[in-house]
Amino acid sequence: MLYLKLRQKKWLLIAGFSFIGSGIFAQKSVIDQMIQEEYKxxxxxxxxxxxxxxxxxxxxxxxxxxxxxxxxxxxxxxxxxxxxxxxxxxxxxxERGISHIDMTAPWVRSLEGTQLAWSPSTKGKTIHGEVIILPHFKDSIEFKAWLPKVKGKMVMISYSQPTGRPDYNWEKFSLTPSFEKMKAERKAGQEEWTERIKASGFTAKTLPSILEKSGAIAILTNLWSQGFGVDKIFGANTKLIPTVDLSLEDYGLVYRLASSGNAPSLNIKTDSKETGxxxxxxxxxxxxxxxxxxxxxxxxxxxxxxxxxxxxxxxxxxxxxxxxxxxxxxxxxxxxxxxxxxxxxxxxxxxxxxxxxxxxxxxxxxxxxxxxxxxxxxxxxxxxxxxxxxxxxxxxxxxxxxxxxxxxxxxxxxxxxxxxxxxxxxxxxxxxxxxxxxxxxxxxxxxxxxxxxxxxxxxxxxxxxxxxxxxxxxxxxxxxxxxxxxxxxxxxxxxxxxxxxxxxxxxxxxxxxxxxxxxxx
Missing domain, CATH: 3.40.630.10 (Zn peptidases)
Incomplete structure (x- = not known):
């Protein structure tokens, strides 16, 4: 009888340890099984x-x-x-639709660009117009005097980057004086463009609205993301005319042509749709x-x-x-x-x-x-x-x-x-x-x-x-x-x-x- 009782206690102890052990095993098992499944x-x-x-x-x-x-x-x-x-x-x-952006003068090229979110459509039509650049103004009075010139035009309102190569690429291949010169010129150009916007009396966010009210037919922007071929794409600040982000490469092309008096012209068709x-x-x-x-x-x-x-x-x-x-x-x-x-x-x-x-x-x-x-x-x-x-x-x-x-x-x-x-x-x-x-x-x-x-x-x-x-x-x-x-x-x-x-x-x-x-x- 004593032998049987001792034997029962032994098995109870073994069972108890087994229960505790199985709990530990179960805890590890959940993690182990998740790891095994995810990798396999x-x-x-x-x-x-x-x-x-x-x-x-x-x-x-x-x-x-x-x-x-x-x-x-x-x-x-x-x-x-x-x-x-x-x-x-x-x-x-x-709802975004199909977009076409093409340069038609001084020569023909299909451009890489993206209609910004919530940008108005061209209502099934292809709009055509000459591209002009936002000039530098002395003050808001001079800006207001210039505004009538935007009628029927597509207006570029972003700084044109001097290089599409990211800085790490310059660091890898350029001579140090060349890299430093580029950065200094870029910094000066960006500061000048900031002053250009400020002198108008508006901000980069509010300027598109006054341009569309003055008769512009499209707004052209570029927001480079500092990598090869990469732009930031956000929302539009226009309600009547399309806003298009052109790639750095194509924005620079059109900007240089407009700057040198070559009068670039674009065709733009954006088929976005308002859905209420x-x-x-x-x-x-x-x-x-x-x-x-x-x-x-x-x-x-x-x-x-x-x-x-x-x-x-x-x-x-x-x-x-x-x-x-x-x-x-x-x-x-x-x-x-x-x-x-x-x-x-x-x-x-x-x-x-x-x-x-x-x-x-x-x-x-x-x-x-x-x-x-x-x-x-x-x-x-x-x-x-x-x-x-x-x-x-x-x-x-x-x-x-x-x-x-x-x-x-x-x-x-x-x-x-x-x-x-x-x-x-x-x-x-x-x-x-x-x-x-x-x-x-x-x-x-x-x-x-x-x-x-x-x-x-x-x-x-x-x-x-x-x-x-x-x-x-x-x-x-x-x-x-x-x-x-x-x-x-x-x-x-x-x-x-x-x-x-x-x-x-x-x-x-x-x-x-x-x-x-x-x-x-």
Whole structure:
């Protein structure tokens, strides 16, 4: 009898250790399985193709934006994840059409250029006119006297760059005196052009409106992005006539011809279409928490883009990271302790409007937020994570990051407690509301020169090996944050803070609502 009792105790102890061991194994198993799947059967290339090639750019208020929202909801449904499009406002609807830009004199050449977003169309016609350059004025009186000369003309209002070679190319090949001379001439030219605009009594933003009211038939611009063949593509400031960004190379050609008295003439046809007032959405997908459903882990990325290209790295890659992380979490961690939400925000590019609206409309998520993980700066692997000014950020983020294998986080650096983001991306919407919105900062890959808001932000610029690492870092952090027995406190460091860019002292950013009616003034 004593022997049987001792034997029973032995087996109970073995069973107990086995249970504990299986718990540890299960914890590792979730992470290991997600890693194994992502490296062996990642859905990133397919998702990228469907979104970027199949749907294209995602300008707020455009048909492509709505198509993308609907695609995301359907994709989540295919993974058995509940998702919906949540309306937060309305926006001026606009749809890009086919554009033709051709120089017809003094010789014939089809020009590379892009109609700016929300630019008026030519109403099915091809407009034709001579190109003139905004001259230098002594003052606004002289400018007003010149204004009648714009009638029937296409007006160039941007500085013409002296070189289309980026500085790194000059540094590599030029003699130092030549490089320094070019930079000095460029600086002087840019300053002169700034004074030229200022002397008119208007700004670069308000000048197009007065030109169109005075009879100009088109506005020509160039906003070089400091890389070979790359321009920034934003929105137009005209309501009656088209605004076209010409490539640096073609803008320079036309500018030189106009400067030398060769009277260049262009044909322009832009077939964009106004589509009235359109609803704007965030796509929200949710995996409900099993133990603490009123506490939240939020995966965050803006869904919209500018439409000079397809928005592949701004913010297609961030979108793909969050979608793929949710797919892995649902498959290997279907019953999280805390509720896991993904937010694909609309109209980030016009001022964080989707995420600001969500934060305003969902105080329960802000109050119960464990952490929001936001990614929005290109295709590069995550290399920087900061604490955003939260006192306990080091404790929690360091603990969660410990579960990420060194082979995935070997280039990752952290800084705590950091200072709060005042803007820039959607994590700032949560930070301003006093909740930990953490930015997952990526390696550059020349993001700001070549893909950020440019005409070259396309699928081929994605570095999928880096994006896979980002998926795993995000998914593991979300898993650890959900499993943590403690809640990430929202205690903030005392201000004021020094702005890292300009050195000025700033207070904790103020929470703002999104613009609920956009582009309608």
């Amino acid at each position: 059967d990642s859905q990133l290339p397919l998702l990228g193709h469907e979104l970027l090639d199949g749907i294209g750019s995602r300008l707020v208020g455009s048909p492509q934006m709505k198509k993308a929202h609907d695609w995301a909801v359907a994709k989540y449904a295919s993974w058995d994840i509940s998702a919906k499009n949540e309306q937060w406002g309305v926006w001026r609807g606009w 007032i359109q609803p704007t959405f965030n796509t929200i997908a949710t995996i409900k928490g099993s133990e603490k459903p009123n506490e939240y882990v939020v995966l965050s990325a803006h869904f919209d883009s500018w439409d000079g290209a397809t928005g592949a790295t701004d913010n297609g890659t961030g979108t793909l990271v969050m979608m793929e992380a949710m797919r892995l979490l649902k498959k290997y961690y279907p019953h999280p302790k805390r509720t896991i939400i993904v937010g694909h925000w609309g109209s980030e590019e016009e001022g964080l409007n989707g995420s600001r609206s969500f934060v305003k409309d969902h105080p329960e998520v802000v109050e119960g937020l464990q952490v929001a993980l936001n990614q929005d700066n290109g295709t590069g692997r995550i290399v920087n994570i900061g604490g955003q000014g939260f006192v306990q950020s080091e404790k929690f983020l360091t603990k969660w990051l410990a579960a990420v294998p060194d082979t995935i986080k070997d280039t990752l650096h952290t800084s705590f407690p950091g200072t709060p983001s005042g803007g820039g991306s959607d994590n700032a919407s949560f930070v301003a509301a006093g909740a930990p919105g953490i930015s997952l900062g990526s390696l550059s890959w020349d993001y700001f020169s070549y893909t950020w808001h440019t005409n070259r932000d396309t699928y081929d610029k994605i570095v999928f090996d880096d994006v896979k690492r980002n998926v795993l870092i995000t998914a593991i952090l979300a898993y650890e944050a959900s499993e943590d027995s403690e809640k990430f406190t929202h205690e903030k460091i005392a201000g004021p803070f020094k702005n890292g860019r300009n050195g000025k002292e700033e207070s904790w950013p103020e929470a703002k609502d999104g613009i609920r009616k956009g582009g309608l003034d």
